Amino acid sequence: MLFVVLSSDLLSYTGKNMKIGYARVSTYDQNLDLQINDLKEYGCEKIFTDKISSVKSERVGLKACMESLSKDDTLAVWRLDRLGRSLGDLVSMIVDLKDRGIKFKSIKDGNIDTTTASGELIFNIFASLAQFERDLIRERTNAGLKAARARGKTGGRPKLNKKDPRISAAKRLHADKTIPISDIVKTLNISRSTFYRFLKMPSDS
Numbered sequence: 001m002l003f004v005v006l007s008s009d010l011l012s013y014t015g016k017n018m019k020i021g022y023a024r025v026s027t028y029d030q031n032l033d034l035q036i037n038d039l040k041e042y043g044c045e046k047i048f049t050d051k052i053s054s055v056k057s058e059r060v061g062l063k064a065c066m067e068s069l070s071k072d073d074t075l076a077v078w079r080l081d082r083l084g085r086s087l088g089d090l091v092s093m094i095v096d097l098k099d100r101g102i103k104f105k106s107i108k109d110g111n112i113d114t115t116t117a118s119g120e121l122i123f124n125i126f127a128s129l130a131q132f133e134r135d136l137i138r139e140r141t142n143a144g145l146k147a148a149r150a151r152g153k154t155g156g157r158p159k160l161n162k163k164d165p166r167i168s169a170a171k172r173l174h175a176d177k178t179i180p181i182s183d184i185v186k187t188l189n190i191s192r193s194t195f196y197r198f199l200k201m202p203s204d205s
Helices: 033-042 060-068 089-101 117-154 166-173 181-188 192-200
Strands: 003-005 019-026 046-052 074-077 104-108
Touching: 019 033, 019 060, 033 046, 046 060, 074 192, 089 117, 089 181, 117 166, 117 181, 166 181, 166 192, 181 192
Parallel strands: 003 046, 019 046, 019 074, 074 104
Antiparallel strands: none
16 A cells, blocks of 8 residues: 655554655645656655755655664655755765665666665765765865865866775776666766776775
8 A cells, every 4th residue: 555645744654674755846836746656666655755945954754754764664765866955965864774774766866776786885885975075074174275275276177086985986886887887977976077087096005
C-alpha cells in the first residue's frame, strides 16, 4: 500500500526494508505529481512531501521522513537537489544515513544508488567530500585575507589541491568502465575539463 504523506502528517510505520520517498517543490503553485509518480514507480511504499523553498529552515516533511527511516530501509528522492540545501548539507545527510544503516537512491542522478556496489563506492566518496569540506573551511579560516590576496596575484586557473579526495574518486570511477563520464562529473560536481585534469594528476606515492 502506498501512503502519500503531506508535510503536516506524522504517521508511523513499523515495516522492515521499506522504500520510503521524499519529494519537494519550492512553492505551493508547483506540482509534486512528477516526483511522486517516479517514486511510486521505483517502489516507494510511503512518500513524504514538502512545499517549501530549500533555503527555509523548517522542512516538516523531511524531518518526519528521516524519523520514519529504520536500518535497511532505502530513502529515495527524485533528484539530489530535492534533499539538500547545499553540497555540505547533502553530504552530511547522506553520511548520516550510512551511519544509520540506511540505503539511498537518487532516481535521476545516474549511479547515486547505494543499493549497488558502485553506489556504495559513491557513498564513501561523499564521506571523503564531507571531511574535505571541513578541512577547506579550516584552511580558509586560518588563511583569511592573505589567501585571497595570494589568489589575486597569481591569477589564472586555480591550482588543484592534491589532497582533494575527488581526484582519487575520479580515477577509481573512471577505472570502472561501466560508469559514463557524464555520471562521474555529475556525482563529483565538477566539469569535464576538471575531470580530465584530475586524471592527469600523479597518484600519491
